[in-house]
Amino acid sequence: MAVKSAAKKKFNLVKSLHNQFTKEDLLAQYESMIQLRRFQEKVGSLYQQGYMGGFCHLYIGQEAVITGAKAASKEGDDFITTYRCHAHAAMSGISMEEILGELMGRSTGISKGKGGSMHMFDPDKHFWGGHGIVGGNVPLATGMAFAAKYREEDRVTLCFFGDGAADSGAMFESFNMAALWKLPVLYIIENNHFSMGTAKERHAAGEFYKRGEPFGIPGKKVDGMDFFAVYEAISEACEYIRAGNGPMLLEMDTYRYKGHSMSDPAKYRKREDVDGIKTKRDPIMQLGNVLMSNYKVKEEDLKALDKKAKEAVAKAVEIALDAPKADMAELYTDIIQSNGEK
Numbered sequence: 001m002a003v004k005s006a007a008k009k010k011f012n013l014v015k016s017l018h019n020q021f022t023k024e025d026l027l028a029q030y031e032s033m034i035q036l037r038r039f040q041e042k043v044g045s046l047y048q049q050g051y052m053g054g055f056c057h058l059y060i061g062q063e064a065v066i067t068g069a070k071a072a073s074k075e076g077d078d079f080i081t082t083y084r085c086h087a088h089a090a091m092s093g094i095s096m097e098e099i100l101g102e103l104m105g106r107s108t109g110i111s112k113g114k115g116g117s118m119h120m121f122d123p124d125k126h127f128w129g130g131h132g133i134v135g136g137n138v139p140l141a142t143g144m145a146f147a148a149k150y151r152e153e154d155r156v157t158l159c160f161f162g163d164g165a166a167d168s169g170a171m172f173e174s175f176n177m178a179a180l181w182k183l184p185v186l187y188i189i190e191n192n193h194f195s196m197g198t199a200k201e202r203h204a205a206g207e208f209y210k211r212g213e214p215f216g217i218p219g220k221k222v223d224g225m226d227f228f229a230v231y232e233a234i235s236e237a238c239e240y241i242r243a244g245n246g247p248m249l250l251e252m253d254t255y256r257y258k259g260h261s262m263s264d265p266a267k268y269r270k271r272e273d274v275d276g277i278k279t280k281r282d283p284i285m286q287l288g289n290v291l292m293s294n295y296k297v298k299e300e301d302l303k304a305l306d307k308k309a310k311e312a313v314a315k316a317v318e319i320a321l322d323a324p325k326a327d328m329a330e331l332y333t334d335i336i337q338s339n340g341e342k
């Protein structure tokens with residue numbers, strides 16, 4: 001894992017931030033990222049072995065966005081995202097066993113095994129899903145921010161959605177209300193350059209970070225593969241929002257290494273494109289390079305964290321596989337009928 005000169009140059013942009021972290025803090029961030037990566041890889045292989053039904057969307061490549069966001073936000077801030085939600089759930093404190101249980105339809109799953117890959121929630125941990133409707137979580141986040149303001153609670157809602165969702169009307173309607181009422185919401189577009197198989201250039205006009213401009217919502221484009229850049233941008237945005245200035249919009253320039261979902265062979269892009277990002281911009285590699293060059297961490301230490309992550313994932317798989325299947329009676333709980341009765 002040699003330090004690439006391109007990566008070095010990029011890190012210089014946010015070098016001042018390196019002093020804000022202790023070596024232990026940064027190693028913890030590295031550990032989170034490598035664990036998310038190994039966990040997602042395992043989920044992919046379990047899916048291929050037939051342990052899960054339904055859809056499954058992996059987050060491999062995008063790890064710096066959620067780890068940077070968690071590090072930059074405060075305890076009690078609300079998180080809400082799309083169906084590509086396993087990493088957001090894990091970083092919100094939901095255990096790998098609970099996520100795996102959900103994926104495999106076990107009673108120990110975080111949604112009791114009846115939600116599956118796209119529907120993980122834990123309100124106690126301020127994690128509000130897991131939503132399958134593209135763009136659907138944006139108005140929900142806006143409503144959550146309205147609630148926080150109405151109740152005078154010091155909470156920022158961090159709302160994650162994709163570049164495809166950023167084309168939706170629901171997003172623009174939400175922007176209007178959030179700006180009008182100065183709601184404490186941070187909209188984070190995870191631009192991984194594809195909406196399913198359609199490249200950004202073929203589905204979206206203009207720049208994503210400028211989409212709030214007509215409403216006076218400030219926007220910024222951020223290197224979403226660089227933990228430090230994400231941390232810096234989200235820290236500043238949360239400070240601005242907490243001061244009562246209303247919403248902000250960040251476009252995270254990131255990349256997904258795998259297909260849209262498990263059934264996508266990703267024939268719409270070249271293998272060299274993916275490999276180029278992996279070798280030049282991989283978020284884990286970049287953080288590892290900073291740890292080695294600025295904090296004198298040894299390559300063996302990083303390898304040890306990787307080994308530890310793999311072991312933790314293997315243990316979680318063992319526990320999840322041992323858990324009983326979801327109880328069929330659960331199909332009738334937590335449901336609000338059309339007449340409003342539970």
Ligand SMILES: Cc1ncc(C[n+]2csc(CCOP(=O)(O)OP(=O)(O)O)c2C)c(N)n1
Pocket residue numbers: 082084132133134135161162163164165166192194195196260
């Ligand atoms: C309203 C709606 N339209 C279409 C779909 C089908 N669909 C699922 S994911 C997706 C692409 C979304 O891409 P993006 O917002 O970039 O998120 P990413 O998958 O890249 O994270 C589409 C069109 C859907 N789930 N909901």
Ligand SMILES: [Mg+2]
Pocket residue numbers: 162163164190191192193194195196
């Ligand atoms: Mg996308």
